[in-house]
Amino acid sequence: MKIKNIFTYCFISSLFLFSLICIWKILVTLQGIELTNFNFNKLFIFGIILCAINLLIGKKLNLNIKIILLALLFSIFDYFISTNLPIWYSFGIFLISLFFFNNIKDYDKNFLSKNHSSQKLFFNFLTLFGITLFSFVILFPFYMMLVTSFKTQALLLLNPLDFSINFAQGLPELFKSYFIVFKDYNFGRYMLTSTIVSLGTVIITLIFAIPAAYAVARLNFFGKNFLSTSILIIYLFPAIVLVIPLYTIFSQLGLRNSIEGLLIVYTATTLPVAIYMLQGYFKSIPKELEEAGIIDGQNWLGIIFKIILPLSLPAISSVALYVFMIAWNEFLFSLMFLDRPNTFTLSRAIQFLNVGAETPRQYLMAGSVVVTLPILIIFVYFEKYLVSGLTAGSVKG
Amino acid sequence: MSSKLAKIEKRTAYLLILPSVLLVFSIILFPIFSNIWISFKNVELKDLRIPEPRAKKLVKSIKDNPTQIKIIYKLRNSSLTQEITNVKFKDKYPDNIEPISLNNKCQFKSNLLKCELGNWPKKYRENLEIVFQNTNNQEIFKKELKSYKPKLSGKSQNILLTYEFTLNNFKKVIKDKAFIDLLSTTFYYTFFGTIGAIVFGILAAQMVNQKFFGRTFMRSVLLFPYVAPVVALAYTWELLLDPTSGTLNNLLINYQIIDGPINLLGQKYVTLNILGFDFKLRLALTTVIIFEIWRYFPLAFLFILARLQAVPKELYEAADVDGANPIQKFLNITLPQILAVISILFMIRFIWNFNKFEDIFLLTGGASGTRTLPINVYQQGFSIGDIGMGSAVSIVIVVFLLIFMFIYFKLLGKRADEN
Incomplete structure (x- = not known):
């Protein structure tokens, strides 16, 4: 019973973390940064390990310190398996994992031994995951509508995934399509x-x-x-x-x-x-x-x-x-x-x-x-x- | 005394509702009935233009004789299909000018030329040439003559008002080999679009019903697709899904999830291999349904959320005491509470998805297996130009609609009885 709970907890949490990272990576890719792999295997397994560590530490450590520590570990791991990415990308990863570990910080062995804890867990994650995913799916077309209007046809042909907004070109150039x-x-x-x-x-x-x-x-x-x-x-x-x-x-x-x-x-x-x-x-x-x-x-x-x-x-x-x-x-x-x-x-x-x-x-x-x-x-x-x-x-x- | 008051009240009431009733009658009810009329007629788009007699005035000076001038009227019937009867012609001229010779159709009197040109068959053309001279032997100026424009009038039959009827439109609609396909596409689209919107609506409502940071903002965001103009959204999706330059395909290729681009809106079928069985999925139709779900689940969400917030908290607390798990709580408390809303929502959405035109029209234009009945109305009436056929298809829609409405109001009545 308990083993099953721990397993579902780790599995679901890591999957959730991974999906958050995926959304971030997609958004980063759309800034024209070359990123061709989600690194599913490595990130997923490392996620499971970190979730297990989170469970083991429980409330022995100050919770704030714990989440910062885990988030740092995760972002450093991600930094090493991916190459040539700007620093703000890793910072984003850090913030996302911080958000994620903040949500699972309260889970410990006691919680998992309670009745229906795996279902409760599942529903908690479903809610969180749902909110993130729904917002992403809904806002994404609106976001694309906006950023496409700031690009030019030539630039889009050059790199169809580069939707970064170039503020350096000045406002008249930026809003050219609108003019x-x-x-x-x-x-x-x-x-x-x-x-x-x-x-x-x-x-x-x-x-x-x-x-x-x-x-x-x-x-x-x-x-x-x-x-x-x-x-x-x-x-x-x-x-x-x-x-x-x-x-x-x-x-x-x-x-x-x-x-x-x-x-x-x-x-x-x-x-x-x-x-x-x-x-x-x-x-x-x-x-x-x-x-x-x-x-x-x-x-x-x-x-x-x-x-x-x-x-x-x-x-x-x-x-x-x-x-x-x-x-x-x-x-x-x-x-x-x-x-x-x-x-x-x-x-x-x-x-x-x-x-x-x-x-x-x-x-x-x-x-x-x-x-x-x-x-x-x-x-x-x-x-x-x-x-x-x-x-x-x-x-x- | 009281009957007098009641009379005044009645009269006031009629006075207050009359404008609305008249407007709605003329713009909604009357067209629905005239649909029946038109569907039994053989009318095409080009018949709608009322035939007009037209004249082009050309003024030509005559060599070596500035006191005379020749005017050519190029007359024609603007209609390619109908005749114009009893055509009358009228033109005005400056003072001191009169025609040298006139045929018997025309008369000249005090600066006015009037002609009875008789009947013009369809595509009729004729040149009317008249030479004028100045009565004082002075030079005639072209400009002065050109400043007047001839006026023509004539009678023509309005094809919409004749008493010729035909059953051909309905025969064509029903005998059409694609009709069964058309119906099945419409029902497929309607059914899955409705179910999908409701399922996602329930999910979203379940989520937003819990307390979390940014909840009110989340509620607004969830309604964005429903509030924004369909034109903008459809074209954004079209750009996202474009096979060559679309963001989605490029992303998927970039992450090596697919090898080549998929034409999500332009490919009719895609073969899926699940457990060794080949399934043929209607790809473009599925994409259109997904757009439909994306755009309309907010509505289901709004309804269900309102209902969820009215569910008494005690029920959940009691369930907690009984040790129910979340799935049991959802199945035994939430679902029965929202079932009434869902059934009404299903009927309403079903009716509306059945009639949905804009979304499919803007995304695919009805191509690659996404032709539904409403799209067919447009295509028959305006792409092919057969207004009668388009009307006949509208009548088919209205018949289905009446059946759905009957069920809907039965359902509504049943709900009202239960409460």
């Missing part, structure tokens, strides 16, 4: 169009949705239940089944290649979810407040403007942010409806860049950063509102 994207490819204009379309969609949607949501939440009328269920059903209809009829109708009405056309479609497609989210919130506002308003002689409009709106600002902001995000990211309709470059939105412009003649990849990635960055900034800044919007509206996506 070109804005100057030669007109991204300023597209950005303006995207902003106008997204903000316009938000405003029109709110103007339509707030009264409708209020009616559904508060007023009694024939067909109310039917309406509130059909809101959800309508919301489940995807854009792809609307595209052909809308295309034919819009072509004949001459609404294609116009911002108005996009605004109409975006508003209509986001309206159901906006009504759905808002009416849920309006229902939670105490009815007494409105009754007080009625006694004060307010009409419906007054109640909506003076009582409901100020109270439901958080819900309205989360609807607004969610709608903004949908409109900003929307691709299918902009692909269908816009084929003149002077009406492009950012998403459509990037697709146009990719399909059109051989666009150097750094421009494509610079364009991608330009379209991604605003939405990520908004997301991180207003995370609370957007998350509640996402949860409510996530039936779609």
